[in-house]
Amino acid sequence: MVEARCCFKLLYAIIVVLLLHMSSPCVGCSERDRQALLALKQGLVGDDGDRLLSWGRDAQNKDCCQWDGVYCNNQTGHVVKLDLGGQSLQGKISPKLVHLQHLEYLDLSSNNFNGSKIPDFIGSMSNLRHLDLSLANFGGEIPYQLENLTHLQYLDLSSNGYSVFHAKNLNWLPNLSGLKHLDLTYTNLSDVVGWLEAVNTLPKLRNLILQGCNLPPPIISSVSVMNSSKSLVRVDLSYNNLDSSIFQWLSGTHTNLVYLDLSGNNFSGSSIPDYFGNMSSLAYLDLYDNQPT
Numbered sequence: 001m002v003e004a005r006c007c008f009k010l011l012y013a014i015i016v017v018l019l020l021h022m023s024s025p026c027v028g029c030s031e032r033d034r035q036a037l038l039a040l041k042q043g044l045v046g047d048d049g050d051r052l053l054s055w056g057r058d059a060q061n062k063d064c065c066q067w068d069g070v071y072c073n074n075q076t077g078h079v080v081k082l083d084l085g086g087q088s089l090q091g092k093i094s095p096k097l098v099h100l101q102h103l104e105y106l107d108l109s110s111n112n113f114n115g116s117k118i119p120d121f122i123g124s125m126s127n128l129r130h131l132d133l134s135l136a137n138f139g140g141e142i143p144y145q146l147e148n149l150t151h152l153q154y155l156d157l158s159s160n161g162y163s164v165f166h167a168k169n170l171n172w173l174p175n176l177s178g179l180k181h182l183d184l185t186y187t188n189l190s191d192v193v194g195w196l197e198a199v200n201t202l203p204k205l206r207n208l209i210l211q212g213c214n215l216p217p218p219i220i221s222s223v224s225v226m227n228s229s230k231s232l233v234r235v236d237l238s239y240n241n242l243d244s245s246i247f248q249w250l251s252g253t254h255t256n257l258v259y260l261d262l263s264g265n266n267f268s269g270s271s272i273p274d275y276f277g278n279m280s281s282l283a284y285l286d287l288y289d290n291q292p293t
Contacts, residue, residue, distance in 0.1 A: 029064035033079045036099035037064050048088040078102035085109040098124045105130040115139035123148045130154040139164045147172035158185035170198035183209040190214035207234040215240040220248050230255050239264035247273045256281055263288040
């Protein structure tokens with residue numbers, strides 16, 4: 001009797017699992033997305049990590065949701081995440097990438113695009129929330145079309161200093177009002193006089209990393225200290241030859257600040273502000289190579 005009851009429970013469990021599986025059929029990737037990915041692959045060479053090997057045209061590899069680095073929405077089959085970071089890829093990014101209309105996450109970091117310009121059409125991928133093009137050896141000017149990425153929360157365009165990457169202005173930045181992470185390390189911003197004004201328009205910004213950007217002295221009189229972002233947790237303005245005028249802006253951001261790197265600037269002869277001692281959340285402070293008093 002006990003054995004029969006156990007068998008019945010096991011059979012019942014198997015039936016339930018089968019019914020659940022039948023009611024939630026697996027949705028393969030959309031054909032439009034698959035063709036966009038194949039066009040992207042065709043323009044790329046390198047692939048030291050062999051991530052593109054699974055991207056095939058044959059029936060066995062037809063479902064692009066099963067390809068390495070590709071992640072789909074289980075209900076719709078649309079590609080929502082593309083991670084090709086760290087593959088030493090070279091070549092040309094196909095314009096058909098914009099056909100991935102539901103893409104929210106794009107990582108092309110740590111590749112080698114040989115100083116080519118960031119494609120303007122990336123600004124048409126309006127659903128992007130995460131864009132990482134760091135250490136990918138892009139060059140030229142940051143395309144203003146990025147202003148169309150109004151859902152963006154994470155933007156990393158940092159480099160290692162070897163690529164020639166610059167911006168004439170940051171007029172596109174205020175449109176990214178939901179941005180939480182901004183890293184432009186070693187981007188030449190020497191012509192961007194209003195860089196601090198642009199940063200100050202981002203109310204949700206938590207991480208601001210502008211290391212080695214040749215930042216010009218900020219025009220503090222044009223920036224409302226009271227409107228400084230209270231959400232900032234990490235600020236890295238190291239190696240920019242800034243003077244002590246930046247302290248006035250920082251006085252309005254210190255509420256939640258945990259990490260502050262101001263090393264390699266020009267605070268010689270300036271006193272460290274008293275409010276630094278009141279930063280109760282601050283866990284890391286770097287003033288190296290400044291000679292403050």
